[in-house]
Amino acid sequence: MQVEKFYYDNRIVKQFAFATILWGVVGMLAGLLIAVQIYLPAANFGLPFTTFGRVRPVHTNAVIFAFVGNGMFMGVYYSLQRLCKARMFNDTLSKIHFWGWQLIIVLAAVTLLAGYTSGKEYAELEWPIDILIALIWIVFGINMFGTIIKRREKHLYVAIWFFIATWITVTMLHVVNSFELPFSWLKSYSFYAGVQDALVQWWYGHNAVAFFLTTPYLGIMYYFLPKAANRPVYSYRLSIIHFWALIFLYIWAGPHHLLYTALPDWAQSLGTVFSIMLIAPSWGGMLNGLFTLRGAWDKVREDPILKFMVVAITCYGMSTFEGPMLSIKSVNAITHFTDWTIAHVHVGALGWNGFLTFSILYWLIPRIYNTPLYSKKLATNHFWIGTIGIILYTIPMYWAGFTQALMWKQFTAEGTLKFQFLETVTHIIPMYITRSIGGVLYLSGVFIMVYNIYKTVKAGSLVADEAAEAPALESQAQEAHTEKHNKLYWHRWIEARPIQMLLFSLVAVAIGGILELVPTFLIKSNIPTIAAVKPYTPLELQGRDIYIREGCYLCHSQMVRPFRDEVARYGEYSKAGEFVYDHPFQWGSKRTGPDLARVGGKYPDSWHFNHMQDPQSMSPGSIMPSYTWLYENKIDTAITPAKIRAMITLGVPYAKGYDLQANADLIEQAKKIQTGLKAEKLEAGTNTEILALIAYLQRVGTDIKNAPKPTVAALTN
Amino acid sequence: MSVIIILLLASISVAALFLVAFLWSVKTGQYDDEMSPPMRMLLDSVPAKEISDPAKVESL
Numbered sequence: 001m002q003v004e005k006f007y008y009d010n011r012i013v014k015q016f017a018f019a020t021i022l023w024g025v026v027g028m029l030a031g032l033l034i035a036v037q038i039y040l041p042a043a044n045f046g047l048p049f050t051t052f053g054r055v056r057p058v059h060t061n062a063v064i065f066a067f068v069g070n071g072m073f074m075g076v077y078y079s080l081q082r083l084c085k086a087r088m089f090n091d092t093l094s095k096i097h098f099w100g101w102q103l104i105i106v107l108a109a110v111t112l113l114a115g116y117t118s119g120k121e122y123a124e125l126e127w128p129i130d131i132l133i134a135l136i137w138i139v140f141g142i143n144m145f146g147t148i149i150k151r152r153e154k155h156l157y158v159a160i161w162f163f164i165a166t167w168i169t170v171t172m173l174h175v176v177n178s179f180e181l182p183f184s185w186l187k188s189y190s191f192y193a194g195v196q197d198a199l200v201q202w203w204y205g206h207n208a209v210a211f212f213l214t215t216p217y218l219g220i221m222y223y224f225l226p227k228a229a230n231r232p233v234y235s236y237r238l239s240i241i242h243f244w245a246l247i248f249l250y251i252w253a254g255p256h257h258l259l260y261t262a263l264p265d266w267a268q269s270l271g272t273v274f275s276i277m278l279i280a281p282s283w284g285g286m287l288n289g290l291f292t293l294r295g296a297w298d299k300v301r302e303d304p305i306l307k308f309m310v311v312a313i314t315c316y317g318m319s320t321f322e323g324p325m326l327s328i329k330s331v332n333a334i335t336h337f338t339d340w341t342i343a344h345v346h347v348g349a350l351g352w353n354g355f356l357t358f359s360i361l362y363w364l365i366p367r368i369y370n371t372p373l374y375s376k377k378l379a380t381n382h383f384w385i386g387t388i389g390i391i392l393y394t395i396p397m398y399w400a401g402f403t404q405a406l407m408w409k410q411f412t413a414e415g416t417l418k419f420q421f422l423e424t425v426t427h428i429i430p431m432y433i434t435r436s437i438g439g440v441l442y443l444s445g446v447f448i449m450v451y452n453i454y455k456t457v458k459a460g461s462l463v464a465d466e467a468a469e470a471p472a473l474e475s476q477a478q479e480a481h482t483e484k485h486n487k488l489y490w491h492r493w494i495e496a497r498p499i500q501m502l503l504f505s506l507v508a509v510a511i512g513g514i515l516e517l518v519p520t521f522l523i524k525s526n527i528p529t530i531a532a533v534k535p536y537t538p539l540e541l542q543g544r545d546i547y548i549r550e551g552c553y554l555c556h557s558q559m560v561r562p563f564r565d566e567v568a569r570y571g572e573y574s575k576a577g578e579f580v581y582d583h584p585f586q587w588g589s590k591r592t593g594p595d596l597a598r599v600g601g602k603y604p605d606s607w608h609f610n611h612m613q614d615p616q617s618m619s620p621g622s623i624m625p626s627y628t629w630l631y632e633n634k635i636d637t638a639i640t641p642a643k644i645r646a647m648i649t650l651g652v653p654y655a656k657g658y659d660l661q662a663n664a665d666l667i668e669q670a671k672k673i674q675t676g677l678k679a680e681k682l683e684a685g686t687n688t689e690i691l692a693l694i695a696y697l698q699r700v701g702t703d704i705k706n707a708p709k710p711t712v713a714a715l716t717n
Numbered sequence: 718m719s720v721i722i723i724l725l726l727a728s729i730s731v732a733a734l735f736l737v738a739f740l741w742s743v744k745t746g747q748y749d750d751e752m753s754p755p756m757r758m759l760l761d762s763v764p765a766k767e768i769s770d771p772a773k774v775e776s777l
Contacts, residue, residue: 005764085762155754156747164738169731176727196720203724223758232755240748247735251728267721468762 004152004472007465008081010368012094014462016074017361019102021450023070024357026109027062028443030055035436037625038592039429041615044625049113051625053551057112057124063349064122066105068213071357073101073140075220076163078364080147083157083223085470089146093139100136104129116186119548119584120201122208123177127188130178137174141167152470158239162219165247169211177204183646184639187545191650194579195262198587203254209345210250213353214316218243218285221313224360225292228305234291242284249278256327259336260561261587262576268329275327282320289313304379308359311387315351319344334409337557337591339428340401343394350390350442358382358449365453371460378452386445392438396431404428409565417568421594426621530577532707535652536699538662539669541643542635543696546689548586550627557588558597558700571598571701578704581652593624600702605673606680608694630690635670637663637687669695 037043037052044051081088088094108125111117117124125133144167148160177200180188190197226233233239255263255271290313293300300306322344326335335341366373373379407427410418536544547553560566562573574597579585603611610617613631615624641659648654654662670691677684684691742748 082761083758153757155750155757156742157754157758161742165735168734172727172731176723192720200720200724203728226755226759230759232759236751236755237748240751244735244739248732251731467764469764470762 002472003469005467005469006085006087007467009077009088009091009094009464010462010466011464012088012091012098013074013078013364014368015098016070016077017365019098020067020070020074020357021361021446021453023062023066023105024354025443025446025450027059027067028439028446030059030062032436032439032443034059035432035439038623039432039436041623041625046626046628048115048550048627048629051550051627053554054113054115056551056554057117057121058109060122061108061112061124062105064208064212065108068217068349068353068357069101071353071360072166072212072216072220073097074364075224075360076144076216078368079159079220079223080144080163082468083153083160084147084151085153085468086147086151089143089150093143093146097136097139097143100132100139104132104136107132111186115549117548117551118178118180118188118190119553119586120177120190120197120204121554121589122205123201126186127178127180127182128186130174130180134171134174134178137167137171141171152473154473157222158233158236158243159219159222161240161243162215162222165243166211166216166219169207169215169247169251173204173207173211177201181646181650183642187639189643189646189650190584192583192585193650194582194585195264195576197583197585198258198261198579199255199263199267201585202257203251206254206257207251209348210253213348214250215247217353217356218246220360221285221289221309221356224356224363225289225309225313228303228309228359228363229293229296229299231292231296234288234294238284238288242281242288245281246278246285249274249281253278253327256332257589258587259327259329259332260563261559262574262579264576272327272329276324279321279324282323283317286313286317286320289316304376304383305359305362307380307383308355308362308386311383311390312352312355312359315347315355315390319348319352322347333561333563334405335401336561337589337595338401338405339397339431339590340405341590343397343401346397347390347394350386350393354442355386358386358446361449361453365456366460368463368466369457369460370463371456374452374455374459378448382445382448382452385441385448389438389440389442389445392441393435394438396434396438400428400431400435403431408569409563411565411568417565421569422619422621425592425623429623529580530575530704530707532705533578533580533703535581535647535654537669537695538640538644538666539635539692539695540699541647541696542640542666542689543692543694544586545643546630546693547696548584552596553586553588555588555590555592555624556594556596557591558595559587560595560597566595570595572704574701575704578701581647583647583650583652596697596700598701600698600700601705604680605676605694605698606682608697609677609682609684609690612690612693627690630693631685631688633689634685635666635687635689635692637666640666 033043033050034052034055037055048054077088077094107129111126111129112124116126118126144163148156148164179191179200181191182188192200222233222239252274253271255267256275257271259268259272261268290310293306293310296306300310325331326340326344335344362373362379404424404427407419407424408421412418558574560570560573567573607618611619612627614626615622640662644654644659644662648656648659667687670687673691673694674684674686
C-alpha cells in the first residue's frame with residue numbers, strides 16, 4: 001500500500017479562529033449596548049446609527065453569521081481535513097472564502113447601521129449582500145465537496161454528513177427567502193407579501209437556527225468532543241440515526257413561530273407536530289454527547305475544555321426540550337412576544353454555540369501553535385464567569401417573560417384590563433438590569449479568553465502546514481471505472497424505455513414550468529379577500545419604509561392574536577386579508593413596546609409628533625428612544641416613482657402610470673398633516689420624514705374598519 | 718397561501734436529495750462498520766518518524 005505524504009492547512013484554521021474571536025467580541029458588545037438601552041434610553045445617544053432598532057440587527061447578525069459563522073468554518077476546516085485525510089481542496093478557494101466572508105460581515109455592519117434593511121429578522125441584509133453571500137457560500141461548497149471527493153478515507157465520518165446537510169439546506173433557505181425585487185442599488189421589496197412573507201420568513205428563520213446554529217455545531221461536537229475526551233463517541237449508530245432523523249424533521253417546524261397569528265390553522269398545527277417530534281433526534285444528539293464522557297467525568301473535573309463542552313451540550317439539550325414545549329399552542333400563547341423567547345435563544349447562543357466555540361478555541365489554538373495553553377486556570381475562570389453569566393442572563397429573562405405575559409392577561413373583577421402596557425414594562429426593568437449584568441460577566445469571560453489565547457499564540461509558532469501521511473484510497477481507479485459503467489447503464493436503461501424517458505422529460509419540464517408559474521400564483525393570490533383593504537398612499541409607503549429602516553418591528557408587533565386580553569387592549573384581532581400589500585410583512589416577534597396593528601386613528605397626529613420626539617413626554621416612564629432626526633431629514637421623493645413601479649410589478653394594484661402622479665399626492669398629503677399640526681402649534685418642516693411616519697402609523701390597521709359588516713346570509717354561505 | 722407550493726417544492730426536493738444520499742450511504746456500505754470509524758478518528762495520521770519522537774507525541 002503506497003503511503004502518501006501531505007500537509008494540513010492550519011493557516012486558514014487560524015484565520016477563521018481569530019475572526020471568530022474578533023466578531024464574537026464585536027457582536028457581544030453590540031448585544032450589551034442594546035441590553036443597556038432597554039432600561040436606559042439615553043444610551044441610544046440620540047444618533048440614528050446607535051439606536052436600538054439599528055444596533056439590534058447588527059447584534060443578531062454579528063453573533064449568528066460572524067461569530068458562529070466563522071466558528072463553524074474554523075471547526076469545519078480543521079476537522080474536515082483530518083477526517084478526509086486530505087488538505088483542503090484548493091488554497092485559493094479557502095482564501096476567497098475567508099476574505100469574502102469577512103467582507104460580507106463588514107458590509108453588513110455598515111449597511112445595517114446606515115438603515116439599509118430588508119426588515120425580515122436574521123435576513124435583514126439587502127440584495128447586493130445577499131448575492132455576495134450566495135457566491136461565497138458556493139465557494140465554500142466547492143472547497144468542501146472538493147475535499148470530500150479527493151479524500152483518503154473511504155468512510156464519511158458522521159460529522160461530515162452534518163456539514164453536507166448544513167451546506168445544502170442553507171443554500172436553499174437563503175435563495176428562497178431572499179427573493180426580493182430591487183428598486184435601487186441598496187433597497188428592495190420582498191417578493192412575498194403579508195401571510196406568505198411571514199411563512200417564508202419563519203420557514204427560513206427557524207431553519208437558520210436549525211442549519212446554521214445547530215447542524216454544523218453538532219458535526220463539530222462529534223469531532224472535537226471525542227478528541228478532547230480522547231475516547232470514541234458513545235454510540236456511533238445513534239449519531240447516524242439522529243442525524244438522518246434530525247434533517248428530515250427540522251425543515252417542517254417553521255410555522256411554530258406563527259402560532260395564533262393570521263397564518264392558516266393547519267399550517268400552525270403542522271409546525272407544532274414536527275416541532276414536538278424533533279425532541280427525539282435532538283435529545284439523541286445531546287445524550288450521545290454526554291454519554292461519550294461516561295467514565296471520564298474525572299477528566300471533566302480537571303479539564304476546562306471538557307467543562308465548556310458539558311455545559312454546551314446540556315444547554316443544547318435544554319433549548320431543544322424547551323423548543324418543542326414552546327411550540328405547543330397553549331404554552332406559546334403565554335410565552336410568545338415576551339422575553340421568554342429571548343431567554344430561550346440565549347440558552348442556545350451563549351450556552352451551546354458560545355461555550356462549544358470557546359472549548360474548541362482552547363483545544364485547537366495550542367495544537368496549531370504547537371505549545372500548551374498559556375493558563376488552564378484562566379480558562380477555568382472563564383468557564384465559571386461565563387456560566388454565572390448565562391444564569392444571570394437567562395433566569396431574569398424567563399421571569400420577566402412569564403411575569404409580563406401574566407400581567408398582560410390580567411383582568412379586574414369588573415372585566416377591564418388590570419394593567420396598562422407601560423406598567424408591565426416598568427415592572428420588569430430590574431430583570432433587564434440583571435440580564436445586562438449577566439451579559440457583562442459573559443463578555444468578561446471572553447476577554448479573559450482573548451488574553452489567554454494571545455499569550456498562548458505568543459509562546460508558540462504556527463504550524464502552517466502540518467505534515468500527515470495516509471495511503472491513497474484503494475483501487476480508486478477501479479471505482480471510477482465502475483461509476484462510469486453505472487452511469488452508462490442508467491442512461492441506457494432510460495433510453496431503452498420510451499415511457500420512462502417521457503416521464504423523466506415531463507418531470508424536468510414541470511420543474512421549469514412551476515418555477516415560472518409560481519410567481520404568477522403569488523401575485524394573483526394578492527387579490528384582497530377584504531375589499532376595504534387598499535394599497536398604501538405614496539406618503540404612507542415612504543413612512544412604512546422609514547418604520548422598517550428604524551427597526552420599529554424589533555420592539556413592536558403588528559399582529560393582534562385572537563385572545564380576550566389582546567382584543568381588549570389593541571382592538572379587533574388581525575386577519576390574513578389585511579396584509580396583502582405588505583412587502584415585507586411587519587408582524588414582529590417581540591413586544592418590548594405595545595402592538596401597533598390597530599394604532600391607526602388611536603391617537604391624534606400631534607400625539608405621534610410629540611411622542612417620536614420625546615416619548616417620555618407622552619408616556620412617562622417609557623423606554624422608547626427619541627427619533628429626533630426624523631424632524632430634519634427630508635423624505636427621499638426622488639425614489640417614490642421607483643417604489644411605486646416596484647410595487648406594481650409585485651402586483652399591488654396602483655393605476656397604470658401612477659408612479660408619475662405619486663409625488664404630487666405625497667406632497668399634498670404631507671401638507672395636510674403639516675397644516676393639521678400647525679393648528680396645534682406644532683412646527684413640522686415641509687416634507688420631513690416624521691410626516692411620512694405619522695401618515696403610515698395613522699393608516700395601520702384602519703382599512704378593515706371601512707369594511708361592510710357581514711350579513712347573516714353571507715355568514716351562512 | 719400559494720407560497721406554500723414553493724416551500725413544499727423546496728423542502729421536498731431537499732428531502733429527496735437527502736434520501737438519495739442516505740440510500741447511497743447505505744448501499745455503498747458506509748454504515749457496515751460502526752466500530753472502527755469512531756476509533757479511527759481519534760488517531761492522527763502523524764508521519765512515522767515524528768511518532769518515534771516521544772516528546773512530540775506528548776505535546777499532541
